[in-house]
Amino acid sequence: MTTTDAFESYLAKSNLRVTKERQQLYDGVRAQKGHFTVDTLVHRLKESGYAISRDTVYRNLPLLLEAGVVRQSFRAGRETIYEVDEGKPHHDHLLCSQCGKVEEFVDPKIEALQEDVARQFEFELQHHCHQLVGICKKCRKS
């Protein structure tokens, strides 16, 4: 299965239609490097000649999330930040409250402890949101 099929096979499985917009959205999303917001995504899609409405993006985001194409990364103020979720392993974020710098980290021990907590409360863990906020080295110097 080529990577191009990932979203289409999800759509087929869910009895959803493969539209031009969904294909373009999939392409556009995968072209994103790093973190992005819905607005920047729409803007970049337009630049690439894909005129997909903001609503269509919003409507299809749950599908892209479900299909494992994108991942809700974190929230910066009002905006939700997304990132591509293909190939890249799970990780959490460390943000600088001064300059907005974003670092990614993974800690298997924390992941395991999260599972323990969920088990303890008899929850079936679906996902988690874990952000550390602090001041980076550079900002601390000024």
Added chain:
Amino acid sequence: MTTTDAFESYLAKSNLRVTKERQQLYDGVRAQKGHFTVDTLVHRLKESGYAISRDTVYRNLPLLLEAGVVRQSFRAGRETIYEVDEGKPHHDHLLCSQCGKVEEFVDPKIEALQEDVARQFEFELQHHCHQLVGICKKCRKS
């Protein structure tokens, strides 16, 4: 120092005025049990005879946060959920995605590992946002 002075001493230290609204806001906030949103807070303040505008609440929330009176708890959809930050030790949240149930947990090992991560990236940790999302026992049965 009585607990009533906590906010006032913070205001004094910061060269901010002690207004009727700030005193009432402080009282009102401390009367909140559990989690609350800005709107519910304004509503309850009004019920208690404290007619404080929503704007004043928004404007003073950063001060209350800074003074350690309230704490940003987590976000539910668009709304920011707050909770009183006096007496209560730090804790994180476990949410049920089906029924919205909120459990609180503390794990000293996770806390320590967060410090380790921050140290590794040379960040000075200020706070963190840690929510586990899953399905609770009751919801899993239906």
Added chain:
DNA sequence: CTCTTATTGCAATTCAGTCTTAATAGGAAT
């Protein structure tokens, strides 16, 4: 008591995200 200026309430505004609706197009059945 007076005066300066922080603070307040109001109204207008912003902005992410949602909803409504009419038009369009996917794709199954024929």
Added chain:
DNA sequence: ATTCCTATTAAGACTGAATTGCAATAAGAG
């Protein structure tokens, strides 16, 4: 291919949380 049903789309109105500008008010220093 053609028809038809219905999912999906774009446009724009709308929502609700949060912010801002401004004129009126009141804290508290002198």
